[in-house]
Amino acid sequence: MDIGKTKRTSPSTxxxxxxxxxxxxxxxxxxxxxxxxxxxxxxxxxxASRTSKSQIYxxxxxxxxxxxxxxxxxxxxxxxxxxxxxxxxxxxxGLRQWRNEVVSLSRARHGVGGCPIGSxxxxxxxxxxxARALLVASFRRWESQLARSLEQMxxxxxxxxxxxxxxxxxxxxxxxQGGLLLxxxxxxxxxxxxxLDMALAYVAAHSTEDLPTGVAS
Amino acid sequence: MDIGKTKRTSPSTxxxxxxxxxxxxxxxxxxxxxxxxxxxxxxxxxxASRTSKSQIYxxxxxxxxxxxxxxxxxxxxxxxxxxxxxxxxxxxxGLRQWRNEVVSLSRARHGVGGCPIGSxxxxxxxxxxxARALLVASFRRWESQLARSLEQMxxxxxxxxxxxxxxxxxxxxxxxQGGLLLxxxxxxxxxxxxxLDMALAYVAAHSTEDLPTGVAS
DNA sequence: CCAAAACTGGACTGTCAAGTCCAATCGTGC
DNA sequence: GCACGATTGGACTTGACAGTCCAGTTTTGG
Numbered sequence: 001m002d003i004g005k006t007k008r009t010s011p012s013t014x015x016x017x018x019x020x021x022x023x024x025x026x027x028x029x030x031x032x033x034x035x036x037x038x039x040x041x042x043x044x045x046x047x048a049s050r051t052s053k054s055q056i057y058x059x060x061x062x063x064x065x066x067x068x069x070x071x072x073x074x075x076x077x078x079x080x081x082x083x084x085x086x087x088x089x090x091x092x093x094g095l096r097q098w099r100n101e102v103v104s105l106s107r108a109r110h111g112v113g114g115c116p117i118g119s120x121x122x123x124x125x126x127x128x129x130x131a132r133a134l135l136v137a138s139f140r141r142w143e144s145q146l147a148r149s150l151e152q153m154x155x156x157x158x159x160x161x162x163x164x165x166x167x168x169x170x171x172x173x174x175x176x177q178g179g180l181l182l183x184x185x186x187x188x189x190x191x192x193x194x195x196l197d198m199a200l201a202y203v204a205a206h207s208t209e210d211l212p213t214g215v216a217s
Numbered sequence: 218m219d220i221g222k223t224k225r226t227s228p229s230t231x232x233x234x235x236x237x238x239x240x241x242x243x244x245x246x247x248x249x250x251x252x253x254x255x256x257x258x259x260x261x262x263x264x265a266s267r268t269s270k271s272q273i274y275x276x277x278x279x280x281x282x283x284x285x286x287x288x289x290x291x292x293x294x295x296x297x298x299x300x301x302x303x304x305x306x307x308x309x310x311g312l313r314q315w316r317n318e319v320v321s322l323s324r325a326r327h328g329v330g331g332c333p334i335g336s337x338x339x340x341x342x343x344x345x346x347x348a349r350a351l352l353v354a355s356f357r358r359w360e361s362q363l364a365r366s367l368e369q370m371x372x373x374x375x376x377x378x379x380x381x382x383x384x385x386x387x388x389x390x391x392x393x394q395g396g397l398l399l400x401x402x403x404x405x406x407x408x409x410x411x412x413l414d415m416a417l418a419y420v421a422a423h424s425t426e427d428l429p430t431g432v433a434s
Numbered sequence: 435c436c437a438a439a440a441c442t443g444g445a446c447t448g449t450c451a452a453g454t455c456c457a458a459t460c461g462t463g464c
Numbered sequence: 465g466c467a468c469g470a471t472t473g474g475a476c477t478t479g480a481c482a483g484t485c486c487a488g489t490t491t492t493g494g
Contacts, residue, residue, distance in 0.1 A: 014352070016471075016472065017470065020472090042451070042453090044448090052472060053474075054259075058470085058471065058472080063484080071302050113343065114342075122339035126401065127256070131404060174408055174409075174411065178392055178395025181338055181339060181398070182356060184342050185352050186343045190387070195395070198388040198416065201419060230440085231441080234440065259481075259483090269443050269444065269445065270444075270484090271444075271480090271486095272442060280482070281483080383464095
C-alpha cells in the first residue's frame with residue numbers, strides 16, 4: 001500500500017530535529033502563500049529557514065513531500081483561525097460577523113494571495129495525489145466546523161428541520177473560495193462581499209428568523 | 218505608457234504568419250488547460266503546434282506574453298461556449314439548464330482542470346499584471362453576459378425592480394468558480410451542484426416567480 | 435525581377451533549481 | 465568514554481528550460 005508523500009524520510013526525531021523540521025515547514029508555508037508553489041525554490045526555503053539542503057532532504061523525500069507538509073500546516077493555521085469566529089457562530093448575526101472578518105482580511109492584503117488553501121488546491125490538486133487527498137481533508141474539516149455550528153442552530157430551532165447543515169456548509173465554502181479568487185484577480189473585496197452575502201442569504205432562507213431579502217450591499 | 222505584454226513582437230503579419238500564431242496559441246491553451254502554466258514548457262508548445270522556437274519568439278516577446286494570449290484565447294472560447302446557454306437564459310428554468318450544462322461538463326472531466334479561466338487566474342493574477350488585467354476583463358465580460366440576461370428578465374417583470382443584475386451576476390460567477398475549485402479538488406460534482414443551487418436560489422429569491430426554497434437536491 | 439521584410443530551422447548559451455553525496459558534528463544511551 | 469544514529473554543511477551532478485542568434489527560405493510590394 002502506498003504510504004504517500006506524507007511519510008517522513010527519517011523514522012525517529014529528536015527535539016532539535018523536530019524544531020528544524022518545523023522551521024522548514026513554516027518558512028515554506030509563508031513563501032508559498034506569498035509567491036505560490038512553483039515560484040518557491042528550495043533555496044528560498046533554505047535561506048528563510050536558515051537550514052541547508054541536506055536538512056530539507058533529511059526530513060522530506062522531495063519537494064512534493066514538503067508541499068504536502070505545507071498543505072497540512074496551512075490547513076491547521078487557517079482552521080484554527082476560522083475556529084475562532086466560525087465555531088463560535090450561534091446565529092445569523094454570528095455568521096455576518098464572520099463574513100466581515102473574512103472581508104477585512106482580504107481587504108488588508110488587497111486580495112493578493114487569495115485563500116492560502118484555495119491557491120494550494122488550484123496548484124496541486126491535479127498534480128499530486130497525496131496533496132489532493134490532504135486538501136480534500138482540509139476542506140472537509142472546514143465544512144464540518146461550519147456544519148457543526150449550523151447543526152447547533154438547527155437543534156435550537158433557529159434553522160428549519162429541512163435544512164441540511166452539511167450541504168449549506170459546502171455551499172458557503174464554495175462561495176468563499178470563489179469570492180476570494182475573484183477578489184484576488186480584481187484586487188477588490190467587492191466580489192467576495194457579494195458572494196458571501198449570497199451565502200448568508202442562502203442560510204437565512206433556511207432559517208426561522210425573518211431576514212429582509214436584500215441583505216446584500 | 219506601458220503597452221503591456223500583449224503587444225506583438227512584429228507589427229505586421231501575413232496570412233501564413235497569422236495561421237502560425239494561431240496554431241501556437243491554441244496548442245499552448247490546450248496544454249495549459251491540461252497541465253497548468255508552469256508545467257507547460259515552450260518545448261511542449263513547439264511540439265504540439267509543430268513550430269520552432271524562433272517562431273514562438275517571433276510572435277511573442279516571452280512566455281508571459283504567450284500566456285497573456287492564452288488568457289485571451291481561453292476567455293473567448295469559454296465566453297462563446299457560455300453565450301450559447303447563458304445569454305439564451307430567459308427565465309429561472311433557463312438558468313437551471315445552464316447549471317445542468319456546467320455540471321455535466323465538470324462531470325465529464327471528473328473535475329480535473331477545473332475552470333480554464335479560474336486556473337489561469339489563480340496561477341497568474343499575482344504574477345503578471347498584464348495577465349491580471351486580461352483576466353479581470355474576462356470575468357467582467359462573463360458577468361456582463363449573465364447580467365444582460367438578468368436585466369432582460371427584470372425588464373419583463375420576472376425579476377423584482379430592487380434586484381441588481383450586476384451584483385447577482387458577480388455572485389453567481391463566484392459560486393461557479395468556488396464550486397469548480399472544490400469539484401476539481403474532490404473530484405466530485407457535488408460541491409459544484411450545491412454551489413450552483415445556492416446561486417439559483419439566490420436569483421430565485423429576487424424573482425417574482427415563486428420557487429420552493431428547497432431547490433437544492 | 436529584385437530588394438526588403440516576414441518568416442522559419444535549429445543549434446547554442448546561461449542560468450537555475452532539484453536532487454545526490456559524503457564527510458563532519460552532535461547527542462543519547464550504555 | 466564509546467558507539468551509533470540523528471543531524472548538518474555544502475559542494476557537486478544532472479537536467480531542463482527560457483531566451484539568443486544567425487543563417488536560410490518564403491512572401492510581398494514595386
